[in-house]
Amino acid sequence: xxxxxxxxxxxxxxxxxxxxxxxxxxxxxxxxxxxxxxxxxxxxxxxxxxxxxxxxxxxxxxxxxxxxxxxxxxxxxxxxxxxxxxxxxxxxxxxxxxxxxxxxxxxxxxxxxxxxxxxxxxxxxxxxxxxxxxxxxxxxxxxxxxxxxxxxxxxxxxxxxxxxxxxxxxxxxxxxxxxxxxxxxxxxxxxxxxxxxxxxxxxxxxxxxxxxxxxxxxxxxxxxxxxxxxxxxxxxxxxxxxxxxxxxxxxxxxxxxxxxxxxxxxxxxxxxxxxxxxxxxxxxxxxxxxxxxxxxxxxxxxxxxxxxxxxxxxxxxxxxxxxxxxxxxxxxxxxxxxxxxxxxxxxxxxxxxxxxxxxxxxxxxxxxxxxxxxxxxxxxxxxxxxxxxxxxxxxxxxxxxxxxxxxxxxxxxxxxxxxxxxxxxxxxxxxxxxxxxxxxxxxxxxxxxx
Amino acid sequence: xxxxxxxxxxxxxxxxxxxxxxxxxxxxxxxxxxxxxxxxxxxxxxxxxxxxxxxxxxxxxxxxxxxxxxxxxxxxxxxxxxxxxxxxxxxxxxxxxxxxxxxxxxxxxxxxxxxxxxxxxxxxxxxxxxxxxxxxxxxxxxxxx
Numbered sequence: 001x002x003x004x005x006x007x008x009x010x011x012x013x014x015x016x017x018x019x020x021x022x023x024x025x026x027x028x029x030x031x032x033x034x035x036x037x038x039x040x041x042x043x044x045x046x047x048x049x050x051x052x053x054x055x056x057x058x059x060x061x062x063x064x065x066x067x068x069x070x071x072x073x074x075x076x077x078x079x080x081x082x083x084x085x086x087x088x089x090x091x092x093x094x095x096x097x098x099x100x101x102x103x104x105x106x107x108x109x110x111x112x113x114x115x116x117x118x119x120x121x122x123x124x125x126x127x128x129x130x131x132x133x134x135x136x137x138x139x140x141x142x143x144x145x146x147x148x149x150x151x152x153x154x155x156x157x158x159x160x161x162x163x164x165x166x167x168x169x170x171x172x173x174x175x176x177x178x179x180x181x182x183x184x185x186x187x188x189x190x191x192x193x194x195x196x197x198x199x200x201x202x203x204x205x206x207x208x209x210x211x212x213x214x215x216x217x218x219x220x221x222x223x224x225x226x227x228x229x230x231x232x233x234x235x236x237x238x239x240x241x242x243x244x245x246x247x248x249x250x251x252x253x254x255x256x257x258x259x260x261x262x263x264x265x266x267x268x269x270x271x272x273x274x275x276x277x278x279x280x281x282x283x284x285x286x287x288x289x290x291x292x293x294x295x296x297x298x299x300x301x302x303x304x305x306x307x308x309x310x311x312x313x314x315x316x317x318x319x320x321x322x323x324x325x326x327x328x329x330x331x332x333x334x335x336x337x338x339x340x341x342x343x344x345x346x347x348x349x350x351x352x353x354x355x356x357x358x359x360x361x362x363x364x365x366x367x368x369x370x371x372x373x374x375x376x377x378x379x380x381x382x383x384x385x386x387x388x389x390x391x392x393x394x395x396x397x398x399x400x401x402x403x404x405x406x407x408x409x410x411x412x413x414x415x416x417x418x419x420x421x422x423x424x425x426x427x428x429x430x431x432x433x434x435x436x437x438x439x440x441x442x443x444x445x446x447x448x449x450x
Numbered sequence: 451x452x453x454x455x456x457x458x459x460x461x462x463x464x465x466x467x468x469x470x471x472x473x474x475x476x477x478x479x480x481x482x483x484x485x486x487x488x489x490x491x492x493x494x495x496x497x498x499x500x501x502x503x504x505x506x507x508x509x510x511x512x513x514x515x516x517x518x519x520x521x522x523x524x525x526x527x528x529x530x531x532x533x534x535x536x537x538x539x540x541x542x543x544x545x546x547x548x549x550x551x552x553x554x555x556x557x558x559x560x561x562x563x564x565x566x567x568x569x570x571x572x573x574x575x576x577x578x579x580x581x582x583x584x585x586x587x588x589x590x591x592x593x594x595x
Contacts, residue, residue, distance in 0.1 A: 386459045386492075386515050393457040393519040393566070394548060395487050395494060402491075421492050422461050425513040 011135035013162060016127050018270050019325040026326060029270055031065050033298035038062055038071070041304045044089035047082050048074075048306065068273065068296060073282070073307045079109040079249060087303055088112055095302050100148045101248055111150070111248050112302040118157070120299045124254035124268045125158020131259040131266065131325075132217050132242040134188050136163030141181055143191035143199075144222070145171040150252030151222055155190050158254065164188070171195065174202040181215065182208055188217040193225040193233065193241070197364060198429065200236050210237040219244050221253055224312075224333055226351055228358040230262075236363075243332055249308055250295050256330065264317040264329030271299045274330070275307070276316055279337045287318045292337050293330065311337045341371060341439065343378045348413045350436050353382060356408040360401070361390060366427045370438045378441065380417040382409060385424050451574045451584050452520040453564070454502045458495040459515045462488055470495060473512045479505050482594045483553040483564070496551075498523075498564070500591045522565045522574055523590050525583040526552070536563060536582055543576030545569050555593045562590070 021029070039059045041048045052058070055072045062068070079087065088095065096115050100108040113121065134140070140159050144151030152170055159166045169180060171191065177199055180186065189196065196218060203210050218233060221244035233241045245265050246253035255272050256265035267274050276291040277284055285291035293310045297303075313336060317329040335349040342348070350369060358364055366385040371378060382405070390401050398421065406419045428435060460466045467486070474481060479501045487494045499505055502518070509516050526532045540547060546568040554561050562585065567573040577584050585593070 388515050388517075391457075391459050391515040391517055393455075393494060393496070393517050395489060398459075398492065398494070399489065421459070423459060423466070423513070424515055426461070 011130075011133075013126065013130045013135070015123060015161075016130045018268075019127060019131070019266065019327050021270065021326055023326055026269060027065060030273055030298060031062075033270075034065065034068065034273060034296065035059065035062055037296070037298055037300070037304045038306065040089050040301070041306060045087055045304075047078070047086050065273070068275070068307065069284070071296075071306050073294070073309050074305055075309045076109065076249070080107055083107050084110040085112070087305070089304055090114060090302050097153075099150045099153075099248055099252065108148075109249065111252075114301045116301050117251070117299075117303075120271055121154060121251050121254060122157045122161050124251065124271060125155055126161045127268060128244055128254050128257035129155075129159055129162050129164065129188075129219065131257050131323075132188075132219060132240070133260050134159075134162065134164055134217055134219075137165075138187045138217070139165045139167065139185055140188040140190060141167045141169055141177070141184075141186045143169055143171055143177060143189060143195065144253075150246070150248045151190075154246070154252035154254060155219070159190075174199060175206065178203045178206050178208050181210075182213060185214055187214050188219065189215060189239075190219040190244075192222045193220040193229055194223065196220060196233060196237070196241075197229070200233070210239075215239050218242065219257075221245055224335060224339070224351065226354055226358075227332070228355055229364060232358075232364050245330075245333065247295075247308075247310060249305060250297055251300065255295065258332075259321065259323040259325060261322045263321065264331055265333075266321065266325050266327045266329050269327045272296070273298055274316075274328075276314065276330075279311070279313075285315075287316055290315045293333070311339075313337055339437075341369070341380075341437065343371060343380050343415050346414050348380070348415055352412045353409060353417075356412040357382075357384065357405060360404045360408050361387070363387070363389065365390075366424075366429070367436070368427045368438060369436060371441055373441045380415055381420055382417050383420045383422050383427060385427055386421050387424070451522065451578075451586055452570060453498060453523045453585075453587055453590060455519045455521045455564070455566075456497045456499070456502055456506055456509070457517045457519050458497070458509065460486075460493040460495050462491055462493050466493075467495065469512070470497075470509060470514060473509060473514075474499070474505060477501075477505065477508050482591070483551075483562075485551040485564075487549065498590075500594075519566060520570050522567060522570060522577070523585040524563050524565065524577060525585060526561045526563045528559075528561050532561075533563065536577070539576050539580040539582060540565070540567070540573055543572055545573040545576065557593050560593060562593075 042059045051072050057070045094114045095112040097113040100110045142155050146152035216239050218239050218241040230241045242258045244253050245256040256267040258265050273296040275294040277294050279292040293312045293314050295308045297305050312333045314330040314333050335351050340347050368383045370381040402419045409417045479499055482498045484497045506516050548566040550565045552563050
């Protein structure tokens, strides 16, 4: 095995050693941990015991890693149904931390951590940040929200453990974000990619060009983003932008990270077992083919999760990464199986629309996709904010851009969309996740249940 | 001889014209003249005002996309054929008119044509050469009183 150490600038952290575990040892460790996890779940979580019994599977039947396919799936609905502590595998006296999702519909989902889980979480974040080239001496502005959301606190302890200087600024208050970024000599930032794009714009409006700051690393996640967005961010802020992957149900951020090769996300396989399955049949897809990411925790104690359906679409990259890590990679997640819009029978993903808009405008405009059903026909409208770059004093020029946008969307998705140019700042911004899609068809159905 | 005109992007929806006007009114700026080019989906509001530089800053701060465009203001003889003469001069110079609009000023009820040309300098030269009364910014604002 050849290792390329040069991308670490002599700052290799010993905890990263597990990233390079030889395949055979890794599989053995995974199997040992999987068995322990399934046993623990079966003995301590009534909900899961009943489900496994109904499935006719017992923990001792797990002899190889492939036997995981005998286990039933877990889905988000199960976390709702067992709200708040129904999937906990330990007494509350051992739980040292609770987090919860924002819960836009009904009850949130609750996740718990033992002291051991906190150590695991710290470990995967440390290894994530180290993989991006971050090290002791870096000053990290952690602009993920602190609180019930796992982003802020999750990054926090791992970054401290790495030895970085952490600024726990949390999300929001863009004036202060820019001021602190400039005044504190910030070299790394973590937040959602859409919020960082907002910060680039906001900095410009304050006369601060992020390109001129010492900022060099961005760790972005908590929402799907595209290669085009990465190019935009890297160009406009002169940093390297890394994709971090995670979900509260599994641990929070730190399930996977891009290394400095920026070619897929390494999954921390010693703690998380992943499968790529056909979302319809649940059968594994051949290596390299797209499917739904399904995750099993291998080290979690408070809340072990078996075969969690993430609804994130990706594929495994089977080749060894140039960085030398032996833990495998998945391709960047740019869409979700439940993110897909079916318009007039055609599958449309917001990421396709985004790519089309970027092709025409070069920079990423703020946009929103609105889907309506009018006279039994699905209509897609894309509202796009006019920027100073595309605005012209001539009507014909603006109409020409609208036509080009319309053409780009139609050639990418096969669907003709109504393009509506709107004034700047009129599409609702969120400091966290951007609300890109408004599917009004669902609302209509709820109003008229027939 | 060029006049700076501000152009704003507006959505074609109720209430969208009022906001920029309110922003300028609150700042105490008087609009000399304006015109609105509209389509089904959007409009372009074109404004001429003495304080165009601070006005541009304030409008941009209020979230509008603003472009500064050079236009030409010409006093037109208020009699039949007055406009045609101007158009002939511009046409003969091979200059294209992208759009134009007219307004009258308070002092003496004079009529002013505003032209947006594809070749502004060439157009101004032709108009001046043919004796047309092209107004400088100072003259225009003075006429407006």
